[in-house]
Amino acid sequence: MTARLIDGRMLSHRLRANMARRIAVLAETGVTPGLAVLLVGEDPASAVYVGRKIKACASVGIRSHTERYPATITTEALLARITELNAAEHIHGILLQLPLPAHVDMARVLETIAVAKDVDGFHLYNVGGLVTGHTVFSPCTPYGVMKLLESEAIPIAGQNVVVVGASNIVGKPMALMLMAAGATVSICHAGTRDLAQYTIMADILVVAAGVPGLILPQMVKRGAVVIDVGINRLADGRITGDVDFAGVSARASAITPVPGGVGPMTVTMLLENTIMSAERRHGLIPDPRCIAA
Ligand SMILES: Nc1nc2c(c(=O)[nH]1)N[C@@H](CN(C=O)c1ccc(C(=O)N[C@@H](CCC(=O)O)C(=O)O)cc1)CN2
Numbered sequence: 101m102t103a104r105l106i107d108g109r110m111l112s113h114r115l116r117a118n119m120a121r122r123i124a125v126l127a128e129t130g131v132t133p134g135l136a137v138l139l140v141g142e143d144p145a146s147a148v149y150v151g152r153k154i155k156a157c158a159s160v161g162i163r164s165h166t167e168r169y170p171a172t173i174t175t176e177a178l179l180a181r182i183t184e185l186n187a188a189e190h191i192h193g194i195l196l197q198l199p200l201p202a203h204v205d206m207a208r209v210l211e212t213i214a215v216a217k218d219v220d221g222f223h224l225y226n227v228g229g230l231v232t233g234h235t236v237f238s239p240c241t242p243y244g245v246m247k248l249l250e251s252e253a254i255p256i257a258g259q260n261v262v263v264v265g266a267s268n269i270v271g272k273p274m275a276l277m278l279m280a281a282g283a284t285v286s287i288c289h290a291g292t293r294d295l296a297q298y299t300i301m302a303d304i305l306v307v308a309a310g311v312p313g314l315i316l317p318q319m320v321k322r323g324a325v326v327i328d329v330g331i332n333r334l335a336d337g338r339i340t341g342d343v344d345f346a347g348v349s350a351r352a353s354a355i356t357p358v359p360g361g362v363g364p365m366t367v368t369m370l371l372e373n374t375i376m377s378a379e380r381r382h383g384l385i386p387d388p389r390c391i392a393a
Pocket residue numbers: 148149150152195196197198199220240241269331339358359360361362363364366367
């Protein structure tokens with residue numbers, strides 16, 4: 101068996117074409133979606149990701165800007181700036197690029213972002229909403245994985261899904277979203293004892309552990325769908341995932357590449373959330389919190 105490639109770049113391209121149309125509709129009412137991106141410190145990877153987000157915004161017609169702050173910025177100074185952005189009429193989304201320097205109180209800062217502008221889905225309300233089904237914005241990476249599965253018509257309900265990696269950004273929300281879609285979900289860690297005993301059971305295997313080459317062919321059930329969320333930079337500068345792509349492709353029925361799989365979808369779902377925020381703010385679609393109330 102040679103796995104079919106699940107192409108995140110191609111799906112992103114398709115979804116972004118439709119977004120440009122939605123932005124044109126918003127423009128008829130005089131609205132341009134606006135995104136503020138806060139980048140703290142000098143982490144080179146973060147700077148690359150932020151650059152991609154800003155470029156993607158421009159490609160669909162979202163007005164975005166980056167605010168760069170030194171690694172020495174205080175929590176209070178960030179809170180003050182976020183409070184201003186919360187009140188800014190032309191800003192529909194606020195994104196704080198992670199990771200933050202260790203001295204910044206990340207939880208306080210994320211919880212200061214207005215829920216209605218939390219396009220990264222990291223506010224406690226949105227995290228809790230994944231449990232109760234009342235989320236306002238879903239976090240971009242797991243949301244992108246759900247879209248990839250949907251685009252390939254891969255059934256989720258009733259499937260055994262194994263998520264390797266339990267980060268707040270990917271693994272935990274991913275497990276909750278898959279559970280909400282009816283999957284039987286197991287969550288493992290890179291260090292889970294006899295990891296293969298779990299992964300071999302998976303109809304869908306999602307790997308977000310940050311360990312290059314963690315998943316070997318013999319750990320994968322024949323015909324499984326494999327989603328590689330890992331992004332690891334090798335010594336020679338190349339990017340690789342957490343899955344032995346060549347080996348696992350010979351066993352899986354479908355697989356995401358790295359690069360070109362989940363990464364581009366993370367950016368695309370940020371665009372989706374920002375547009376949705378503007379559509380809600382200006383009454384084109386309902387705010388889910390009004391429905392729930
Ligand atoms: N505030 C946030 N911080 C971080 C998030 C996030 O969703 N919100 N996720 C990651 C990084 N990330 C987005 O910020 C991100 C990672 C990877 C890609 C991407 O396009 N990857 C490419 C390859 C990248 C390369 O060549 O360097 C791919 O997989 O094709 C986009 C965004 C941590 N922080």
